[in-house]
Amino acid sequence: MRRATLLLLLGSMMPVLSAGAQYVHVQPPPPVVERPRPAPGRGYVWIPGYQRWDGNRFIWAPGKWAIAPRPRAVWMPGHWDRSPNGWRWVAGGWRG
Numbered sequence: 001m002r003r004a005t006l007l008l009l010l011g012s013m014m015p016v017l018s019a020g021a022q023y024v025h026v027q028p029p030p031p032v033v034e035r036p037r038p039a040p041g042r043g044y045v046w047i048p049g050y051q052r053w054d055g056n057r058f059i060w061a062p063g064k065w066a067i068a069p070r071p072r073a074v075w076m077p078g079h080w081d082r083s084p085n086g087w088r089w090v091a092g093g094w095r096g
Contacts, residue, residue: 023086024053034063043067045075053089072096 028051036046049063066075078092 021088022053023083023088024080025086026058027082028053028058028080028087032060032062036063036065040065043071045073047075047092048077050078050092051080069094070096 031051032049034049039046044065045068047064047066049061051058052061053059068075073094073096076092076095079090080087081090
């Protein structure tokens with residue numbers, strides 16, 4: 001009974017344990033040079049575009065203007081990290 005309970009517990013944890021980073025084995029193309037229009041208003045911050053992996057290929061996700069969540073918040077762009085397992089996307093986010 002204990003063994004069955006342990007196996008059931010471990011089996012139910014597998015999706016959580018395997019939900020880690022996904023790796024791409026193709027080098028991402030360089031970013032597209034964007035020339036954003038002027039900000040639509042005060043408090044807007046430009047969030048640059050990035051190369052997004054759709055499961056088969058990279059697709060350019062264009063940049064956009066966004067309102068900062070706090071007065072001194074700074075957007076830290078996402079980037080692709082190279083590792084022995086391939087390329088891994090590190091998402092951007094607000095700091096400060």
